[in-house]
Amino acid sequence: MAEKRDYYEVLGVSKTATADEIKKAYRSLVKKYHPDVSTEPKDVAEAKFKEISEAYEVLSDPEKRSLYDQYGHAGVDGSFGAGVGGFGGFGRGSRPNAPRQGDSLRYDLEIDMLDVLNGKEVPITVKHTVSCPDCNGTGGKGGKTQQCPACNGQGQRQEMRRTMFGNTISVSECPRCNGSGKIPVDTCTRCNGRGRINKDSKVAINIPKGIEDGMRIRVGGAGDAGYNGGPAGDLYVVVHVKEHRNFERDGADLWMKCDVSYPKLVLGGSITISTIEGKSVEINIAPGTQVDSVLKVPGQGLPEMRHTTRGNLYVRLGVVIPKKTTAEEKELLMKLDANAGKKTTSKKKGLFK
Template structure:
């Protein structure tokens, strides 16, 4: 009577190859003799390995589906399903069950391409606040790897070409066998002769020494949009380092370094400045010309009685707002911080005039809290305290 190989693996007769392999991996991890030394489990492991060998072979599986047993010696089938023998149930599949394809049977990845993509490059550019506001266009001198003009990236001298590596036979890797608790394990590592490329260059290019690229200083035009700020980067696609073997170039990033301005400070898209205002102008009011960042003049109206610390906001007079798309959308505001300047040196006439003003306003003896009008200021309380 034919054995139920589908039932041994616990899958349906219509199961696909991936489902059969997953079932075998799960059972192999559970029943392998080095994991489970129980004699019953060892016998079960042999059955599972045999079932996987049969169902992984399309011809043998066809015999099973027709009602036969391809492993029956009387029917001309295979042998006893040795889990460490050849075929689909061999050692490679057992290693695959425990560690996946990377460890199973020493299966390598093959040679890697000599043509590799290039790295990105970074250069910093100092800009004044005014240049950040208006945007600039400059020619930058950069030092990067460029395509070798002699070999055009091949790395070979004229009239020569790469040859197959004798050490690895073109595989790009060599294998070694080590013993483990599961038996012999075949591992792969890059070939030391060809460095994993599978080929060597017997006659390298004299200019690039076989790398396919050389370093060169060149000029690159860059346009910085209006509204950029400290730390922002402008990307120039394909202007970075050319890859080895003539691979595609990376990108060049230009990073903005914003230098301080002598008058304006920046907060995002808003600008701030301090306006020193004479005491008389703060008291009487005035109209002052204010020079903006773009050198235009804005008439600033100061109302009479303006106090120190007052902030006047000029809408839309700040920095351009730069969207992530690189487009400018409006502008920020300019905050003018008024700072009333008290004179430090007065002549006799000026002193007398201020005394007269203080007398007219009843401010000969000011009070810090409440003023002289209600008699409850700080100076009044001090006089009351010491007068007792």
């Protein structure tokens, strides 16, 4: 069971942060995770947004902040009450033996730029836990259970604690039955009473065309087994797009470099480039084209996500400088340089006029 994260950690500020710093951190996180604007999957954004709001509510209130600094979450939990559990998911603490969703898992998947172009179905193997089929997730042989004697089937343990507000009762999960209120009559031998077993499952991941590096694909229910009969967690596949030898990516656009001879830049002509699909495309170079000019090949970029359109391919022109020259070439180049030199000088004179 995941512990509640530290509020300072949630907002990414230090324990000594000023009210202003806290407000700033909160605002920038809201921009990123508000469910209406976030690029994260909806349920992740919602959970994150809830966590951020809760942290801000406490840390922005000097009184609550000081209680939190002294007593941690226990000092301020009362201020949220049922509201926290009501935000979807299952409330923790109030009903420990209630069904609870299993943990979510992360899987890092590397794909090629061509997979971004064409989309792909990638089979992966997920190492996760599933409900033990022998005992139906109960941990008891044949699925037979009895009431937990440690908590009389309540699933929780109550403890008195002394705080500055007087005695408070803290409720925690019964360690004997893990909050389920039931223990097996005989331990299931397949799962050793855990109620869950490790399993390698094959899952087919659908890579949509145009996916961006770092995007996550959610596979509902492919995470770890749930608790007390709750649903399984989700699997988040984080997609990493490998760099391409010839192309650099900018969203749906692609960029490439192409070196052209000096005479071609001066006199104009055409070059043939190869697109990401390996298609040859002839592009024209106008006379007097400068080094570093960018030519556009429309529609030869990557697909735009959730659209049928494609980005463009941009070709940045460089110049080929030969390392060796023949005597004839040398003579021509020197003649050229003599002429070019005159032009440069006259231009400079103009500049300093």
